[in-house]
Amino acid sequence: MPPMTSTLVWCFIAITLTMSLLWLVSLVRRDASIVDPFWGTGFVLVAWLAYGLNEPVSARITLLSLLVTVWGMRLSLFLLWRNAGHGEDRRYAAMRKKHGRHFWWVSLCTVFLLQSIILWFVSLPIQAAAVYNQPTAFGWLDTTGILLWGIGFSFETIGDWQLARFKADPANASQVMDRGLWHYTRHPNYFGDFCVWWGIYLIATAGGAGWTIGSPLLMSVLLMKVSGVTLLESDIGERRPDYAAYKARTSPFIPWPPKG
DSSP, X not given: OOHHHXXXXXXXXXXXXXXXXXXXXXXXXXXXXXXXXXXXXXXXXXXXXXXXXXXXXXXXXXXHHHHHHHHHHHHHHHHHHHHTTSOSOHHHHHHHHHHGGGHHHHHIIIIIIHHHHHHHHHTHHHHHHHHHOOOOOOOHHHHHHHHHHHHHHHHHHXXXXXXXXXXXXXGGTTOOOOSGGGGTOSOHHHHHHHHHHHHHHXXXXXXXXXXXXXXXXXXXXXXXXXXXXXXXXXXXXHHOTXXXXXXXXXXXXXXXXXXX
């Protein structure tokens, strides 16, 4: 089996099996939201599996694996901490109520297996770069990618920290977070994710994987139009009355000075 095919197949098998096991755990715990903290860790698994399947590796592949690990583990640990003691996320609870006794297979197909496919596809730049494993010198694409990753990681980390501090104050219950990075974009964490994955793509492109552009494009669409901004804002106005005014003056994604 050619190295590219072997790497793509083994990564797909690994992530699908892991998600399937996680699904079984969710059935026992009656909590499908355990899939969320695994999202970042799944990319770490793929990165190091691709790394191990294509040794010896270049410095670029080591860098990519480390960047993915730092991003993925921070996200997973943060979500574990944030979700601890809160029970099943309201999205999955609503699905459970809607589908009743059929929820077990609905959650397998539309939550766990769907996320495994998306995760595998989004991680294609990492997998492909590991196979090509080009030992070329670092250039402007690598530098730009690292800078973009750094901007994204900073936005995610700082934005999550600022929001966690805001929510920890009982006086802010039902209030809208519009301070710090949230003063310039309604979703600094999603913008950060966007930058992280375009940064990883640029580094992978420097390693010959430019054809995987569909991966960061899919992530961008998900963040802005599907599971990110659009999904989160679908009912937030019902829970936070002041959100409409905040939405009117604040950029939805790209950081920008607020209107007025």
